[in-house]
Amino acid sequence: MKICIYGLGAIGGLVAARLARSGQHVSAVARGVTLDAVRREGLLLLERDGDNDRRTRVEIEASDRPGDLGEQDLVVLTVKTTGLAQVAHDIGPLLGPRTAVLSMMNGVQWWFFHGLAQRPPGLRLESVDPGGAIAAAIPPEHVIGSVTHLSSASPEPGVIRHGMGERIIVGEPSGGQSGRSMAAIDALRRGGFQVEEAPRIQSEIWFKLWGNMTMNPVSAITGATGDRILDDDLVRGFLSRCMREAAQIGARIGLPIDVDPEARHAVTRALGALRTSMLQDVEAGRMVELDALVASVVEIGAACGVPTPDIETLLGLARLHARVRGLYPG
16 A cells, blocks of 8 residues: 555654655655755654663654645644644645545544434534635545554654553544444554454544543643642542543444543543643643534534533633634634
């Protein structure tokens, strides 16, 4: 397979390096100093091996112009959701009639309701795909869904440090697996990832979102790590109320959650001083992914007739906080 990784950040760089190391045909769309570093020195992957770092340097073809790379069998989208509009504008040369697009991003995406039986009638998610431009450029029928449960960082351009976890869950939006999804799963497994096959990938996405939609924006607003957030009784109670609203929405769209918020909090609290991705984005001055993580939930709730006063409060505060810092449009 010809595989293109679209975005060589922490996750995209990890996937690209692992797949290239396993001998697969990998290219990448990258920009700026990252592109310069990869062209000059290749991609350097750092992994813990006992008390030492295992260093792997791989050479991959990289360009900021998708047309240089040509039509692919598989495109892995690992960009921030805030950059999807630009991706939709540029991705065309990578896509052919049989190209599969593996979505490896946070939150609810433009393809989320494709194949989902309990889709609210006529709903198109304006919060994540204004005017349908992304769906027009990357048709949902091309997409395979995924959820990542791993951590990685890019301490400098062209350098990827794997943190913990190897787990990736993959599935077709219409349910189960297909020839193309199994080909993607095989490629990831050859790269050393622990890949699970999801019977309903939207369920996995919704469950991960159920926790991320609260912890991320609260950490971004307060600057607090996960342990401090959950050790505050009033804040934890607010998070639980937001999660109960989201669980009601999930039940309406066929994605029920049978876990109590406190049980999920216990899992997150065990991670200690967790610094969420949104907190890291704020500290780095990057645009925040509020639309995919929070605004989409409010929009789906409205379409389903589920009141979301607490989630709306969370969205309003997080949006204002980000706008004051120039990290959210408007």
